[in-house]
Amino acid sequence: MGLFILRRVMTMVLTALCLTFVVFLLTNLYPNLEKLAKTEGNMRMTDAQVESWLGANGYLQPLPLKYAQWLGIAPGFVSTTEDGATVGHCIQPGVDPEKAPRFCGVLQGDWGQSTVFKDSVTNIITTRLGLTAKLMLWVMLLMVPSALLIGVLAGMREGSRTDRTLSTFAISTTATPEYVSGVIFIALLASSRYGLSPLLVEWGLIDGGTLFKGTATSAMENANFGNFFLPVLTIALYGMGYIARMTRASMAEVMTAQYIRTARLKGVVFRNIVMKHALRNALIAPFTVIMLQIPWLLNGVVIVETLFNYKGFGWTLVQAASNNDIELLLAVSVVSVIVVLITQLISDIGYVFLNPRIRMS
Amino acid sequence: MEPLTWFGAYGSSFGPLLLVLATLAITCGLCAALLAFIDNTPRASFSLFNGVAVLLLLLVGFTYVYGGLTGAEGGAMPLSTLGWMLGTLAALAVFAAMLAWFLDNFFDNPAAFMGILFKWAIYGVGAVVVLWLVVTLLWQGAAHKEWLAGFDAADMPPAEEIARHRYISRLESLGILANVAIRFTPVWIALVVLYGVSIRYKRRLGLYGKLFDSVIGMIGFGLVMFWVFTALFVGVFDMIATHAALEQASGMKNKLPGTPLMRAGPEEFPFYLLGGDNLARDIFSRMVYGSTIVIQIAPLATLFAFMVGITLGLPAGYYSGKLDTALSFLANLILAFPVILLFYLLVTPEIVQTGLPQYMAMVLFLFPLVFMGVLIQSRFRTQPQKNVIWIAVVLIPLFLLYAAAINDGGPDSKIRFWPLDFFDIPPGILVVFVAVVFVNSPTVFRIVRGLVMDIQTRDYVAAAQTRGERPWYIMLWEILPNARGPLIVDFCLRIGYTTILLGTLGFFGLGLPPESPDWGTTINEGRKLLSIYPHPALPPAFALLSLVLGLNLLADGLREESLKD
DSSP, X not given: OHHHHHXXXXXXXXXXXXXXXXHHHHHTSHHHHHHHHHHHSOTTOOHHHHHHHHHHTTTTSOHHHHHHHHHTSSOOOEEEOTTSOEEETTOOTTSOTTTSOSOXXXXXXXXXXXXXXXXXXXXXXXXXXXXXXHHHHXXXXXXXXXXXXXXXXXXXXXXXXXXXXXXXXXXXXXTSOHHHHHHHHHHHXXXXXXXXXXXHHHHTSSOSSOSSOSOOXXXXXXXXXXXXXXXXXXXXXXXXXXXHHHHHHHHHHHHTSHHHHHHHHHXXXXXXXXXXXXXXXXXXXXXXXXXXXXXXXHHHHHHXXXXXXXXXXXXXXXXXXXXXXXXXXXXXXXXXXXXXXXXXXHHHHHHHHHOTTOXXX | OOOOOSSXXXXXXXXXXXXXXXXXXXXXXXXXXXXXXXXXXXXXXXXXXXXXXXXXXXXXXXXXXXXXXXXXXTSOOOTHHHHHHHHHHHHXXXXXXXXXXXXXXXXXXXXXXHHHHHHHHHHHHXXXXXXXXXXXXXXXXXXXXXXXXXXXSTTOOOHHHHHHHHHHHHHHHHHHHHHHHHHTHHHHHHHHHHHHHHHHTGGGSHHHHHGGGOXXXXXXXXXXXXXXXXXXXXXXXXXXXXXXXXXXXXXOTTOOTTEEOSSOOTXXXXXXXXXXXXXXXXXXXXXXXXXXXXXXHHHXXXXXXHHHHHHHHHHHHHHOHHHHHHHHHHHHHHHHSOHHHHHHHHSSHHHHHHTHHHHHHHHHTHHHHHHHHHHHHHHSTTOHHHHHHHHHHHHHHHHHHHHHHHOOOSTTOSOOOOSOOOOOOOHHHHHHHHHHHHHHHHHHHXXXXXXXXXXXXXXXXXXXXXXXXXXXXXXXXIIHHHTHHHHHHHXXXXXXXXXXXXXXXXXXXXXXXXXXXXXXXXXXXXXXXXTTOOTTTHHHHHHHHHHHHHHHHHHHHHHHHHHHO
């Protein structure tokens, strides 16, 4: 077991290294650097000015060296400005250049500065991840129970009308990407001129405004049903169908097993067969699916946070990527690769614990 | 000119009937579904709760029917009616729950009874819709005749004015929905012909014919073919659309569905059927034009992803070992990227400048050639003459296409060595295409690899090995045909996923130009004013939804039918 986890961790580190290098490579392509220089300096820079700006900030060093600097295994970039002061990547403003550390990279715990937000990357990532964690928590709380319920109800009598209805529902949710369902929800439930809200105002059920809020910006401080339900529902709905289908398949398979037939012949009430005999065995497969669904939900998070203007991790990703904020983007990709690989690890380990028939190799 | 109404001149007479039947259908359907959950519960006797339930049930029922009748009286359906319907649906659910509970206490098999009632209500809805369409079509000139009767024989208006008035009054009496349906006439005809022929000869058509045994599969296939035919008729014959995709009309900015054009030319369609967007372009036409982009890119990109995935997945699964480890690591690496980050890294104007998409296209587009080459070579290795002919016939055209596809004469192009460059892919489309293929192929690779590992243990593979067949022959001519079932199903699903990805790209404004009519971009344009003007974003959203839903249902039907044998 220990060896297994160790090997997985090694793979994880290797993947993270390769992935960050690819990100590094793509963000350091010259046109991207030029865009960065123009947004940081000014838009009307000439080519020569762009080049000198990039040179002064250390962007024109060879790529492997820059990557090593970011990792913290090569000394940070240092240069002298026109008025003789020494500036460098590792030298914080107000710190004596002599006393500043030579290395400042990920290994030293320094993730660098964001050029868009003018803040340290560590700060940004922790606050934004916190916000997204809140979103994901509610998504999971809504998505998992309802998906399991739909799956179990559909799978306990395979081919029945209930099964067909619920399966069709599950298929249609997987066919509705977040940017479609989000748009439909906002148009129907969060518009003050159309949809349900004007009607409810007319009936006097809600006073003014709309039933739900079309933006979730206020949910960052205090989330309530009105401003947080739509984003949560939008993400949950897309993920729900897949889990429900997996649960249904697994439940349908379990219901044909010999011990279920025995229980039926013994005269156990159908409800008890489902609750006591079938459910536990049927829930092994969905567990893996749920864990593997988390990185997939990350996509939904990016779309929904952009659509509802909820400034979490996904929103940060879009901001960092569209402004070529190199160090923030690297941190974002490290975090997402860790999320992907850890969920894979948990799903593998959990599968073994839930299903004693599988042996670790 | 008056704005068009949703249901046309006869909507007010058929609307209430339709509403009552729809109410009945929804109630019975919900009731039957609920009863299916709570069956084999012991019967209770009549209690106070039952009395209250019956009273509430009658109250809700009356309110709903009354509200529905008065709501539909005007003939026009404002968008807020959608909200109204949603609200009443919620009320109906409560109503159905109570009705189910109530029935369950008194009748023996209420679920079956409700099921039958539901079926008849649905038939009723269908009949009313058909009747409404027929009446509307037959009497569409009535208003015009009335108008004509108002003139004396002496001072008749000029012939052009009469013709124009007849045209417009017909459109007005048809209403928005019927007009939209009529615009799609070529698609309906094509669908009817296709379904007629397919059902007639379904026993001779293999897996495709079997699709017509499953209702789900037929519905899914219908939705998919609807958009395929739409794209075909719009793209090739320029039919369905009422206006050009980029045409702007003055005063039509954010106008509601059915608004007449202010100064329509004599040849022009005088209405914006689904309203105007924030640049005063016709939403209906843009949605229809958008289908051509999606239908062009999504299946082809999926096919390329399959070529890449199959060409790499077969040896990885067959040989295992180091090759498998390396390729799997690569695939997992790409899969560990959040898709949107990858898009942002690959699909920006800056990246297009570096020529990276062209280099990626150079590699990714090579896979179909490799695949076809190996396929033929492994089959005809022992017959050199046949081998040469086949390779020449297949590979030379493919190579010409390949060279023309990767070469581009544009100013930013990095690859332009090939003289016979007879077409250029616009850089926006190319970069989107490459990105989508790149994102999809690792998943296909994993599926193929898994299938190969499973099929490898079969006896017929062992038999081929004993016969002394080469590995590539076994992979391509023994294993691959036996993996076709799951691969076809996954192909359908993956086209849907690719459509979603294309929409995602459009949603973030990546790749395609901002004025492009594809669905993702139009949703992105529409979402900015969503809470004030929802109508520009909704049609492309529903179009995308229906296409992906169709593909998913089609895949489901295919899976069901291929499992049967």
